[in-house]
Amino acid sequence: MLRNTKQLKGFTIRAMDGDIGVVDQLYFDDETWAVRYLAVYTGTWLSGRQVLISPIAIIHTDWQSRSIHVSLTKHQVEQSPDINTKLPVSRQHEAATLGYYGYARYWVGPYLWGPSSYPDQRAIEPANKTSEFVTRQSEESHLRSTEGIIGYNIYAEDGEIGHLDGFVMDDEPWSLRYIEVATRNWWPGKKVLVSPAWIERISWTSPELYVGLLREVIKSGPEYIESIPITREYESQLYFHYGRPPYWPNDVTHSESLSLRDA
Numbered sequence: 001m002l003r004n005t006k007q008l009k010g011f012t013i014r015a016m017d018g019d020i021g022v023v024d025q026l027y028f029d030d031e032t033w034a035v036r037y038l039a040v041y042t043g044t045w046l047s048g049r050q051v052l053i054s055p056i057a058i059i060h061t062d063w064q065s066r067s068i069h070v071s072l073t074k075h076q077v078e079q080s081p082d083i084n085t086k087l088p089v090s091r092q093h094e095a096a097t098l099g100y101y102g103y104a105r106y107w108v109g110p111y112l113w114g115p116s117s118y119p120d121q122r123a124i125e126p127a128n129k130t131s132e133f134v135t136r137q138s139e140e141s142h143l144r145s146t147e148g149i150i151g152y153n154i155y156a157e158d159g160e161i162g163h164l165d166g167f168v169m170d171d172e173p174w175s176l177r178y179i180e181v182a183t184r185n186w187w188p189g190k191k192v193l194v195s196p197a198w199i200e201r202i203s204w205t206s207p208e209l210y211v212g213l214l215r216e217v218i219k220s221g222p223e224y225i226e227s228i229p230i231t232r233e234y235e236s237q238l239y240f241h242y243g244r245p246p247y248w249p250n251d252v253t254h255s256e257s258l259s260l261r262d263a
Contacts, residue, residue, distance in 0.1 A: 002168050
């Protein structure tokens with residue numbers, strides 16, 4: 001199901017033996033736009049330390065009680081590798097964290113989650129992947145914070161259209177399907193959705209994001225209202241309007257190339 005990621009902020013993370021903390025923000029991979037980690041604020045339990053929890057650990061998400069149940073113990077989380085979330089998270093830090101929990105490295109393998117298309121605790125890293133490959137990949141971290149790019153200015157092919165105001169996530173593969181564009185700087189009152197697959201370039205320093213669409217096409221596109229659930233009918237109208245092929249006829253987790261390069 002498609003969910004606005006704003007709904008996840010403040011969700012309680014429940015371990016098998018007690019609460020760990022609350023979701024503060026998400027870290028996503030800017031190549032595939034998959035949500036790789038939940039940054040969890042542990043409060044007084046770990047003296048305000050933030051920990052990263054992979055969606056691989058999630059057993060169940062209870063949207064009504066605003067809680068996420070994970071297959072971890074508090075002791076496991078307490079002893080996990082310390083990561084300063086105020087600094088860029090390196091691939092070495094990720095490898096250490098995933099290795100600690102026994103999870104497959106998502107960057108080793110052909111699918112969105114490495115050996116699997118979905119975050120799956122049963123997936124193990126393919127044995128034929130050499131350590132040389134892992135070492136070579138270890139310098140190429142592409143993690144971005146969702147909170148860090150909120151507010152980015154968004155440009156169409158012929159001018160500015162607004163700013164990035166949020167994300168819509170598919171909670172099965174934990175993939176960001178759409179970015180939420182607030183057009184109030186240009187056309188007050190309307191929000192629209194744009195697929196990350198239509199982004200042509202992102203300048204992480206400016207900060208600016210460029211999509212391969214015209215302003216008028218975006219202006220006349222289907223309006224996004226956060227309080228109304230996104231249906232497949234709405235998505236079909238969206239893709240038809242923009243003249244782009246939908247993601248669902250093929251592999252829903254890897255049907256479009258989302259690779260981006262820094263400006």
